[in-house]
Amino acid sequence: MLLSIWFVLWGLLWAVYFMLDGFDLGLGTLSPFIAKTPKERDIIYKTIGPFWDGNEVWLIAAGGVTFAAFPTAYAVLFSSFYTPLMIILFALIIRGISVEFRGKASDPAWQKLWDAGVFLGSIIPAILFGVAFANIFKGVPIDGDGIFRGSLVDLLNPYGLLGGILFLFLFMLHGALWFAVRTEGELRQRGFQYARTLWFPTVLVAVGFLIATWFNTSLYANYLDKPLLYAVPSVLIPLAVLGGIAGVFYFTRKEHPWYAWASSALTIVGVTFFGIVGLYPNLLPSSLDAAYSLTIYNAASSPLTLKIMLTVVVIFIPLVIAYQLWVYKLFSHPVTEEEAGY
Amino acid sequence: MDVVFLSRLQFAAATYFHFLFVPLTLGLSILIALMETKYVRTGDETYRNMAKFWGKIFLVNFAVGVVTGITLEFQFGTNWAQYSKYVGDVFGSLLAIEASVAFFLESTFIAVWALGWKKLSPKAHAVSIWLVALASNISAFWILTANAWMQHPVGYAIRGGRAELENFWALITQSFALHEIFHTLAGAYILSGFFVMAISAYHLLKKQHIDFFKRSFALGVSMALIFSVLEVIQGHMNGAEVAKYQPVKLAAMESFWETKDYAPQYLFLIPDEKNERNLVEIGAMPGMLSMLAYHSPKATVKGLKDFPQNERPPVAITFWAFRIMIGLGFLFPVLALIGWIKRKAIENHPRLLKLFLFALPLPYISIQAGWTLTEVGRQPWIVYGILKTSEAASVLDKTQVLLSFAGLVALYTIIGLIAVWLIVKFVKEGPAVAD
Numbered sequence: 001m002l003l004s005i006w007f008v009l010w011g012l013l014w015a016v017y018f019m020l021d022g023f024d025l026g027l028g029t030l031s032p033f034i035a036k037t038p039k040e041r042d043i044i045y046k047t048i049g050p051f052w053d054g055n056e057v058w059l060i061a062a063g064g065v066t067f068a069a070f071p072t073a074y075a076v077l078f079s080s081f082y083t084p085l086m087i088i089l090f091a092l093i094i095r096g097i098s099v100e101f102r103g104k105a106s107d108p109a110w111q112k113l114w115d116a117g118v119f120l121g122s123i124i125p126a127i128l129f130g131v132a133f134a135n136i137f138k139g140v141p142i143d144g145d146g147i148f149r150g151s152l153v154d155l156l157n158p159y160g161l162l163g164g165i166l167f168l169f170l171f172m173l174h175g176a177l178w179f180a181v182r183t184e185g186e187l188r189q190r191g192f193q194y195a196r197t198l199w200f201p202t203v204l205v206a207v208g209f210l211i212a213t214w215f216n217t218s219l220y221a222n223y224l225d226k227p228l229l230y231a232v233p234s235v236l237i238p239l240a241v242l243g244g245i246a247g248v249f250y251f252t253r254k255e256h257p258w259y260a261w262a263s264s265a266l267t268i269v270g271v272t273f274f275g276i277v278g279l280y281p282n283l284l285p286s287s288l289d290a291a292y293s294l295t296i297y298n299a300a301s302s303p304l305t306l307k308i309m310l311t312v313v314v315i316f317i318p319l320v321i322a323y324q325l326w327v328y329k330l331f332s333h334p335v336t337e338e339e340a341g342y
Numbered sequence: 343m344d345v346v347f348l349s350r351l352q353f354a355a356a357t358y359f360h361f362l363f364v365p366l367t368l369g370l371s372i373l374i375a376l377m378e379t380k381y382v383r384t385g386d387e388t389y390r391n392m393a394k395f396w397g398k399i400f401l402v403n404f405a406v407g408v409v410t411g412i413t414l415e416f417q418f419g420t421n422w423a424q425y426s427k428y429v430g431d432v433f434g435s436l437l438a439i440e441a442s443v444a445f446f447l448e449s450t451f452i453a454v455w456a457l458g459w460k461k462l463s464p465k466a467h468a469v470s471i472w473l474v475a476l477a478s479n480i481s482a483f484w485i486l487t488a489n490a491w492m493q494h495p496v497g498y499a500i501r502g503g504r505a506e507l508e509n510f511w512a513l514i515t516q517s518f519a520l521h522e523i524f525h526t527l528a529g530a531y532i533l534s535g536f537f538v539m540a541i542s543a544y545h546l547l548k549k550q551h552i553d554f555f556k557r558s559f560a561l562g563v564s565m566a567l568i569f570s571v572l573e574v575i576q577g578h579m580n581g582a583e584v585a586k587y588q589p590v591k592l593a594a595m596e597s598f599w600e601t602k603d604y605a606p607q608y609l610f611l612i613p614d615e616k617n618e619r620n621l622v623e624i625g626a627m628p629g630m631l632s633m634l635a636y637h638s639p640k641a642t643v644k645g646l647k648d649f650p651q652n653e654r655p656p657v658a659i660t661f662w663a664f665r666i667m668i669g670l671g672f673l674f675p676v677l678a679l680i681g682w683i684k685r686k687a688i689e690n691h692p693r694l695l696k697l698f699l700f701a702l703p704l705p706y707i708s709i710q711a712g713w714t715l716t717e718v719g720r721q722p723w724i725v726y727g728i729l730k731t732s733e734a735a736s737v738l739d740k741t742q743v744l745l746s747f748a749g750l751v752a753l754y755t756i757i758g759l760i761a762v763w764l765i766v767k768f769v770k771e772g773p774a775v776a777d
Binding site for chain 1: 405411412413418419421423425426427429434435441442443450452453454457508510736738743746749753760764
């Protein structure tokens, strides 16, 4: 029971990270296209300025919880994905520094440098997180000692790349809607326009991914083999994904930015949990032999550590959510052009 | 160069760099919070401008500290998989607690502070910087507790081929950790104090913004004085902790080869590691080392030769790092005391101001030397006495690590240079006169 609670929490932290940093990364990817003038580019930075750092901590927390609750999975997963993970981290460093430093000098060349930094620092993690998670769903070649027996090229298989494209589209859609949330007038219209354009390809990629998942992973097995046990997620997850994606369609036409963004958030959480529930009780399946797979049973910490950590998480994560909600409310207003610089 | 060595280099580069920026945020956040509190209490605009000016420099430091912190947490998994598997049950939880208790708080409220000048009441705005200061220091508590556990593991049992948590309370209240936390935080406050003194000296030498920088100087020098004095006293106790729990580190930092009663302390030494002796020994003070380490001149101090060769840390590095740290550590209270006495008319002492300006690198050097002593002195262990560094790395292809190491050094160098350039720019611009 304790192990299963931790498995759900583990999935939840990743899902919240993707839901929050997803819009920063998506909007960063769109930034060279969605902003037409230097002033509009300034506005993009102001829409994510107060949030990106707090959002990124969900990644630290997800990483930390993987370490604390499932240390073996943390060790094997992170060392197996060595190079892609290093690239993600370097890209996130560049993204953070770019957002923070861009406004600190007014030279156009200076700003161009950081604009490039934000674009690369956003698109690279967006794709690579997708590649990484698709590979987790599919399983990676780890042996009985938890040592990765593949190469970098193995991770860049078609299914992995499709996962990368899926994440990229989900995040771009999410970012376009965030842009609509935090701007007004013509810019908001442009945000909706991008979301409407991105909607269909995103659905297409998602459907393609779901079909490819059938052939490349055993994610569906949980839902199909034990329909009663998985009745709740079997209902909730399709409801979240379909409801979310329909909500995005509907509310972008009704031009209701918050609802549209929330629908997109729901889609991301739904997609993440579709994979997480399908994985259960695996944390990292081995493609060499199912016996080598890392599960909540062979990769977890001791009950004492799990109990202490659960206490900490139960107290502090709701607190974090409360003050982050307050900050979102504080900076929820549309950014105007004359607003003071960062 | 093998994977272990490259991984060590990479971790060392990442932590050294991270800790060039973090100490200033630990102390400066408190000074800014004090300035803003004074503004709220008195309504004196100068204090508000002080918070803004120092805040700009703070934010650059903070940003670099944050982005370079992530690679540290993830490197335990990427490069030190065997370590993570072996001790994750104990060590991982400390990192996870740090993230959920402290890092969320500081990362969320730093944005509130930076962007909320017009949105919040002065009081609420001051509260946000206090929260950042508090969270940064709590964050340091958890990270240093984790490091202290690597230095002196407690509260665990080896079960099923790994270290498992037995007593969480023992982990967070062990004296080694509390000393390490105090020592590191005080070091950070000394650095912050000297930083503010140096920048203030720069403007006072140019005879500009006199009132503004005299007030800043007074705050900085007070912080530097209080903590440099405390650091000397507590540093002595810290040494006794090392003697008790890591006797081989003590022997290495003193380059002490033969076990002796009435162990002497030398004023000047040059270690000769190869031949297991010292090249030069000048100014012996009999019994002094026994006294410092064990509070009795008679006490026996175990020499390096009585430890197996494969359990000794590199002596020369440990020894010199200790000498640099402690030499500077004794200099800081003297400098701070002079500055404090003269603080009311400091603008009339250009020579002193120059001294304080050029003293800026010293606390940085001292802190880096301190960490070198701590970490190199723990070798060959990654967790003292239970796991060797050589057994802790991931099984990786060497090229991967070589590339990531090169990439990390290149990226950090560029970021470091840009950050320093920005800080210099903000310093030269000085405070906004009218805002």
